[in-house]
Amino acid sequence: TRLDSAVALPGILLIAIGSFRTNVRPVPSKVSALALGAVVFILVCSWIPIQNQLRYGSFLASGYEDQKEGIQFNIPILHALWIYLLSPGKGIFWYSPPLLAALLVWPQFFKRDRFLCLGFAWIVLAYVLIIGKWQNLGGWCWGPRHLFQISPFLLFPLPLLFCPTLSEGLRKTGKILLGVTIVLGILVQVSGVLVDYMWPLEKALRTMPPTEQTPFILSGEGYGPLLHLKTWRFDRDPDWLLVDLWRSGELGARIVSGIVWFALLAMTAILIRSLVGRISDSVIRHPGPPEAEQ
Numbered sequence: 001t002r003l004d005s006a007v008a009l010p011g012i013l014l015i016a017i018g019s020f021r022t023n024v025r026p027v028p029s030k031v032s033a034l035a036l037g038a039v040v041f042i043l044v045c046s047w048i049p050i051q052n053q054l055r056y057g058s059f060l061a062s063g064y065e066d067q068k069e070g071i072q073f074n075i076p077i078l079h080a081l082w083i084y085l086l087s088p089g090k091g092i093f094w095y096s097p098p099l100l101a102a103l104l105v106w107p108q109f110f111k112r113d114r115f116l117c118l119g120f121a122w123i124v125l126a127y128v129l130i131i132g133k134w135q136n137l138g139g140w141c142w143g144p145r146h147l148f149q150i151s152p153f154l155l156f157p158l159p160l161l162f163c164p165t166l167s168e169g170l171r172k173t174g175k176i177l178l179g180v181t182i183v184l185g186i187l188v189q190v191s192g193v194l195v196d197y198m199w200p201l202e203k204a205l206r207t208m209p210p211t212e213q214t215p216f217i218l219s220g221e222g223y224g225p226l227l228h229l230k231t232w233r234f235d236r237d238p239d240w241l242l243v244d245l246w247r248s249g250e251l252g253a254r255i256v257s258g259i260v261w262f263a264l265l266a267m268t269a270i271l272i273r274s275l276v277g278r279i280s281d282s283v284i285r286h287p288g289p290p291e292a293e294q
Helices: 003-022 027-056 077-086 098-103 106-112 114-134 145-155 158-162 168-194 198-206 210-218 227-233 241-247 251-285
Strands: none
Touching: 003 027, 003 114, 077 114, 098 145, 098 158, 098 168, 106 114, 106 158, 114 145, 158 168, 168 251, 198 210, 241 251
16 A cells, blocks of 8 residues: 555645635534544545555555665655656656646646645645655656656646636647647557557666666656657567557457547547637637728
8 A cells, every 4th residue: 555645644734724714604614524524534544554454464564565675765856856857768747748738827826726736736746755755766667657646736727727817928828838738648648558668668678787777767768758669660560559459359359459549539539629629719709900991
């Protein structure tokens, strides 16, 4: 069980305080609601150590005690931030590009709901710091798997890009950035399911000494969300995962392949239709200057 989830507790407390302060209900009603929510929250969270005790014989089992290096927090923080935020192989913004558009409106998020913003910011920063200091790579996986839980918190204020109180320049910039990052995000996610990313990487990593594995994992050529596809482009018999599932002839494999392909094509069609619709609406709302009368 991931005990590192405990770092989110102060952020949850900030959100609860903000909700209590801004709620217009009578104080006794707010106190009773807060107490009931706290009891339910504690009961749900208590199941984690109970589960650990039942399965592993320890309330504080983390699941990582068997690693040779043990549990250490010795990664330099600046190095950890570079790896998880910017490195081509593990940077979260390369694998979730729309997060960049959401960052533009975090100042507006703070003005709109200070406690909610601070609570979310705590959760994001706490996870980045604790995971970055502990195990900054997350193994040979594709992308920053240890940071997936912060994505919804970073993305939460994104709808504020369409808020009418936002400045015209920021709103236009944000919408352009959002459109570009959505397209990039789809390309990244499609590249993640289109091929078995681990096959050539594992073959390369198995032949490397441990000192060379980390630079390879962090490189765009080895683990980049799009650049790694060149491995299949130059292979005589590329391992196209969805195609191979269909070619297997197994009914279950063909169903999975068909569903994924249908979902990808449907999402692409919906995206194109949405973008065309928004462009058409923009042209209708902001027509060009009238022609001079003859």
